[in-house]
Amino acid sequence: MVKPNFVVIYADDLGYGDLGCYGSDVIQTPHLDQLAAQGARFTQWYSNCPVCSPSRAALLTGRYPVRTGITSILGGRRTTPGLPAREVTVAKHLQTLGYTTGIMGKWHLGVAPASRPNAHGFTEFFGFLAGAVDYYSHIYYYGLPGGIDPIHDLWHNEQEVWWNGQYLTELLTERAVQFIEHHAGQPFFLYLPYNAPHWPMHAPKSYLERFRELPAERRIMAAMIAAMDDGVGAVLDALARTGCAEDTLVFFSSDNGPSAEARNFLDGQEDPYYGGSAGIFQGYKYSLFEGGIREPAILRYPARVSAGQVCEQVGMMVDLYPTLIHLAGGTPPQDRLLDGYDILPMVTEGASIPPRQIFWEYAGQLAVRQGNWKLILNGRLDGERLAPDVVHLSDLDHDPAERMNLKDQYPQLVAQLKRDVEAWYQGCLLHTAQE
Numbered sequence: 001m002v003k004p005n006f007v008v009i010y011a012d013d014l015g016y017g018d019l020g021c022y023g024s025d026v027i028q029t030p031h032l033d034q035l036a037a038q039g040a041r042f043t044q045w046y047s048n049c050p051v052c053s054p055s056r057a058a059l060l061t062g063r064y065p066v067r068t069g070i071t072s073i074l075g076g077r078r079t080t081p082g083l084p085a086r087e088v089t090v091a092k093h094l095q096t097l098g099y100t101t102g103i104m105g106k107w108h109l110g111v112a113p114a115s116r117p118n119a120h121g122f123t124e125f126f127g128f129l130a131g132a133v134d135y136y137s138h139i140y141y142y143g144l145p146g147g148i149d150p151i152h153d154l155w156h157n158e159q160e161v162w163w164n165g166q167y168l169t170e171l172l173t174e175r176a177v178q179f180i181e182h183h184a185g186q187p188f189f190l191y192l193p194y195n196a197p198h199w200p201m202h203a204p205k206s207y208l209e210r211f212r213e214l215p216a217e218r219r220i221m222a223a224m225i226a227a228m229d230d231g232v233g234a235v236l237d238a239l240a241r242t243g244c245a246e247d248t249l250v251f252f253s254s255d256n257g258p259s260a261e262a263r264n265f266l267d268g269q270e271d272p273y274y275g276g277s278a279g280i281f282q283g284y285k286y287s288l289f290e291g292g293i294r295e296p297a298i299l300r301y302p303a304r305v306s307a308g309q310v311c312e313q314v315g316m317m318v319d320l321y322p323t324l325i326h327l328a329g330g331t332p333p334q335d336r337l338l339d340g341y342d343i344l345p346m347v348t349e350g351a352s353i354p355p356r357q358i359f360w361e362y363a364g365q366l367a368v369r370q371g372n373w374k375l376i377l378n379g380r381l382d383g384e385r386l387a388p389d390v391v392h393l394s395d396l397d398h399d400p401a402e403r404m405n406l407k408d409q410y411p412q413l414v415a416q417l418k419r420d421v422e423a424w425y426q427g428c429l430l431h432t433a434q435e
């Protein structure tokens, strides 16, 4: 059987409600909508953390962030350490199965040389290493409290490169298309983590003009997403043009929910930003409520997955590793614990994966989903605001937006879930220390 190619496109701070195929009535995303129409669109897909670095660690290692040692947003100094050398990324695993691997975009798993993409299984890297860059100068301006000096952050493999003035979303698209053109005909894995629509909120004038009628904070969000959507279109065109489309699995998702950070504004306003939408869900980036972690997710693989599916089963980013390795003819590693399942049977034959609990940990919050139930401890609504209740139990079947706290009606269930999530967290810490 032909080894499939893999293209994983990861948006940054994109909310559940901001694509046409997820119900946005103002942001037009024809290429992503087409991708969904030609494959499967997931309605209950989760990121494993509501912020950048840990979410990306989970995607690439197939392990909960706490197991990888990446549990918070990493800084951007050139000495910032990142993903430990002991972790094996899906790219590194795919290299051993004969794949050429490329990342075009945001790494955010360490800046120090030993933690860069080339050291973690990527044959080719073009992009940036920190959490965000100016879209035109490719300079990282965003330090920890107290600030750091600006750091230029654009690289081709280990070489610093300068493309001043080129809009980053378009630059990454160009490199992704080139990678496909160069490697069509051999198995390849392309990871395309766009910075969009993460702040700073920059978009070319031509995109802003498409959304003239929107209020300022929505207009820039729509423009940035539209530029990314055009990039997705160019990538799909490249796959078609090189004859790869049929045997390529394309997966699209986002690392966390929309950002309410005041720094999204470009006019000096310091109140929360609501330019991004998580649809009906409450919670933003930094929150374990659904708005922070439930993400759009689209899978297209014409050779195996029939078009036009809407998959309502629960999936999460760590599922991608075993799914891709299985398709590439490999077996999951035996020397470390992975946390996901191969989810391809969900969309090839409508199969269910075994019932499971899904856990999250971030900045003092803990959460667990078991069937239709979800418990959040010490929940936040965003980076600044705590949730009103320290313990929050929801029935997602009847209340997907987590508006009603049922903790007082189900004390035994709350006690069981609390015990389970705390045991999971302690177990991860202990197990990781022993690995």
Ligand SMILES: [Ca+2]
Pocket: 012, 013, 051, 052, 198, 255, 256
């Ligand atoms: Ca993010």
